[in-house]
Amino acid sequence: MTNLERLKMEIKGIDFPVEELQVYLLENDLQHDAEYEPTSNTNKKNIYRTAVAILESIANNPRLMKNYKTEDVTTTHFHTNLLNQIDNLNRKIRNMVDDDLNTENDAKFIYLFK
Secondary structure, three states: OEHHHHHHHHOOOOOOOHHHHHHHHHHOOOOOOOEOOOOOHHHHHHHHHHHHHHHHHHHOOHHHOOOEEOOOOEEOOHHHHHHHHHHHHHHHHHHOOOHHHOOOOOOOOOOOOO
């Protein structure tokens, strides 16, 4: 599986041209055609960061920030739910340990700087 394929799994249902997805991946230090390494926390974090960047670009599109209504269903608070998903992904990224911080006993280092 390539990084591009893994990113598509993460943003399932969001349609972006492949060229744009490749740019997002490059901006997060990933090659689109490189092999995805599921055991690498750095690789996972960069995939999640790419997904956050894509969600943020959707959140910055004012045409999408409206309520949707079909015959039977009303979808409201799209922007709020999108921002909640961005926050959830950012929290997941912050809680992941970097590959270079792993030790023999898998101790986690926490930086208490503000």
